[in-house]
Amino acid sequence: MITTMNLSKCYNEKTQVLDDLNIAIKKGEWANIMGPSGSGKTTLLNILSCLDRPTDGSVIINGTEVTKLSQDEMAAFRRENIGLVFQQYHLIPYLTALENVMLAQHFHSMVDEKEAKDALELVGLGHRLDHIPAHLSGGEQQRVSIARALINQPAIILADEPTGNLDRANGKIILDLFKKLHTKGHTIVIVTHDPEIGTMGDRLIRLMDGRTVDEKITA
Amino acid sequence: MVSTLINIALDLNGKVAKELRAFGANLVLLPDEIRENNGQLLSMDEIDKLKDTGRIDDVYGYAPYLYSIGKIEEQNVVIVGSQFENIKKTSPWWKVEGSWNDDNSEESTIMVGSKVAVKLGYKIGDTVTLNIREETDKKESYTEKTDKTDEIPVDGISSASQSLNGDAAKRWPLNILSEMNQGEYTPKQFKLVGIVSTGGSEDNQVFIKLKEAQLLFEKKAQVNLVQISVLTNKNPIEKTALQIEEQIPGTKTRILSQISKAEGNIQDKILFLMVLVTVLTLIGSGLSVMSTMTTTVLERRKEIGMMKAIGAQNKKIAAIFYAEAGAVGLIGGIAGYILGFLMAQIVGKSVFDTFIGFHLMVIPITLISTVLLALISSKIPVGQAIKIDPVITLRGE
Numbered sequence A: 001m002i003t004t005m006n007l008s009k010c011y012n013e014k015t016q017v018l019d020d021l022n023i024a025i026k027k028g029e030w031a032n033i034m035g036p037s038g039s040g041k042t043t044l045l046n047i048l049s050c051l052d053r054p055t056d057g058s059v060i061i062n063g064t065e066v067t068k069l070s071q072d073e074m075a076a077f078r079r080e081n082i083g084l085v086f087q088q089y090h091l092i093p094y095l096t097a098l099e100n101v102m103l104a105q106h107f108h109s110m111v112d113e114k115e116a117k118d119a120l121e122l123v124g125l126g127h128r129l130d131h132i133p134a135h136l137s138g139g140e141q142q143r144v145s146i147a148r149a150l151i152n153q154p155a156i157i158l159a160d161e162p163t164g165n166l167d168r169a170n171g172k173i174i175l176d177l178f179k180k181l182h183t184k185g186h187t188i189v190i191v192t193h194d195p196e197i198g199t200m201g202d203r204l205i206r207l208m209d210g211r212t213v214d215e216k217i218t219a
Numbered sequence B: 001m002v003s004t005l006i007n008i009a010l011d012l013n014g015k016v017a018k019e020l021r022a023f024g025a026n027l028v029l030l031p032d033e034i035r036e037n038n039g040q041l042l043s044m045d046e047i048d049k050l051k052d053t054g055r056i057d058d059v060y061g062y063a064p065y066l067y068s069i070g071k072i073e074e075q076n077v078v079i080v081g082s083q084f085e086n087i088k089k090t091s092p093w094w095k096v097e098g099s100w101n102d103d104n105s106e107e108s109t110i111m112v113g114s115k116v117a118v119k120l121g122y123k124i125g126d127t128v129t130l131n132i133r134e135e136t137d138k139k140e141s142y143t144e145k146t147d148k149t150d151e152i153p154v155d156g157i158s159s160a161s162q163s164l165n166g167d168a169a170k171r172w173p174l175n176i177l178s179e180m181n182q183g184e185y186t187p188k189q190f191k192l193v194g195i196v197s198t199g200g201s202e203d204n205q206v207f208i209k210l211k212e213a214q215l216l217f218e219k220k221a222q223v224n225l226v227q228i229s230v231l232t233n234k235n236p237i238e239k240t241a242l243q244i245e246e247q248i249p250g251t252k253t254r255i256l257s258q259i260s261k262a263e264g265n266i267q268d269k270i271l272f273l274m275v276l277v278t279v280l281t282l283i284g285s286g287l288s289v290m291s292t293m294t295t296t297v298l299e300r301r302k303e304i305g306m307m308k309a310i311g312a313q314n315k316k317i318a319a320i321f322y323a324e325a326g327a328v329g330l331i332g333g334i335a336g337y338i339l340g341f342l343m344a345q346i347v348g349k350s351v352f353d354t355f356i357g358f359h360l361m362v363i364p365i366t367l368i369s370t371v372l373l374a375l376i377s378s379k380i381p382v383g384q385a386i387k388i389d390p391v392i393t394l395r396g397e
């Protein structure tokens, strides 16, 4: 499903963040990426989500060599195939939970209020549709952002420290959601510092200074 | 602001022309030197030639005047006989409280200047006894032109009107004249129908119908002078003046030139000034919309980054900001229109002393121009929004 070949990323001559990475994640797999701060996890995830380009090497997702796509084609590819969940949720503060989800529909194709409601139902926020982010807890906001990532049925869900800002209880709710998505067949890649999450996926990739230091099947 | 200016500009052409004409007619028709020396006046037949547009073009309106002097309650006044339908045309700035003299009515009516009315305590509806100076009185010497008047053969012609005749264009209209206790007066009663205020010497005069004046002053079908309003946009006024002198032998004209020349000039200058102010205002508001939109884009760069990250097309992001700018422009336009309309009224009232007309066209012009302005000024900020790199903005804390 996701394959990288000789992936390198340099920001300038001195800082090589990713160094000759070769990763393969299968369809329907749940992969966790762990590593110390500054090891290049976010950089890798940005490249996998077609937000950033590598300096060298290629990324093939679902049979498409995304590293060869133009800027607009990358955006279109993201729209169709990838759902993103951020550590800081990144919801629009003046839109309600429902509207935030519908915004993603608007960018994808057409808004469908019923579908958006169902997605929020699924993350357990059926009773918070009309709340703006400021009136939701961090965990609830993250659930809205997961609903937003899901709304256009992406095959792949990429999350950068989705529980990083949450307490244990809320983190657990989010994780349970990911489990649910995993059983539904979504390919999931999560960057995390939480060793507990690390043990949950099918595969754990450990990064250190831009290299894979350890890769093991956990499932 | 824009709305104010458009409102005024649309009304300006007509308004300035009227305003300038309001300084008075721009041409005066008088008997020439020979007639003057013979004490001959203008006849109504001659004046009627002014109507003949086949020969004399560009005459917009004219009003004949016949003058005499009289007394009301021992106050000396200038009595003016004229045609009031015509005065309305040549002197549209006259303010008349009550009603005008009706040129066609048989009733003896009078309008008095506002100062006369105040001085004598007259109200509309009062009966005014006007003592009209006997025209047969031959030895008069109350004017500056005493020497000249003395030489004139005087059968039936008043020296008073004679002097008015000669100097009228310069000194017209006259104020209440100095002491004139000589001569005989015939009393005649009039019904006061209107009080005239112009801010000029008319305030000290009294006005009766031309026909009645000609009868009372024994000047059948004659007048001292004619005030003419001549259009100056097609031909120079000098040309029209010459034409009139040729067509009516025994007359001369006097151009009140400062007005006619100014007419074209001032209008151009004011329009230019307004266009300048409008353009500067547009540039100013354009810049302010631009800076507001730039601030908005900067404040929301994380949101924009997120939108791009979840796959938003550039044009959809642009549409959001253009819609926002357009809505602001529309609201601004509506508010601006209302404010502008009120401002135009204030400006109109204080500068032209009239209200600026309501132009329906101003509404769409104002709204379209403010919305367009908002959209155009947003072009650069929206361009910045589209260039935002989600990798960088999403990383920010």
Ligand SMILES: Nc1ncnc2c1ncn2[C@@H]1O[C@H](COP(=O)(O)OP(=O)(O)OP(=O)(O)O)[C@@H](O)[C@H]1O
Binding pocket: A011, A012, A015, A017, A035, A036, A037, A038, A039, A040, A041, A042, A043, A044
């Ligand atoms: N735009 C950039 N220009 C230069 N260096 C950058 C840039 N973005 C990231 N880096 C550097 O790349 C390295 C990897 O960053 P990255 O964010 O991928 O680390 P990370 O593993 O996600 O760290 P953390 O766990 O703290 O989120 C860091 O040393 C960082 O300073």
Ligand SMILES: [Mg+2]
Binding pocket: A041, A042, A043, A160
């Ligand atoms: Mg990171």
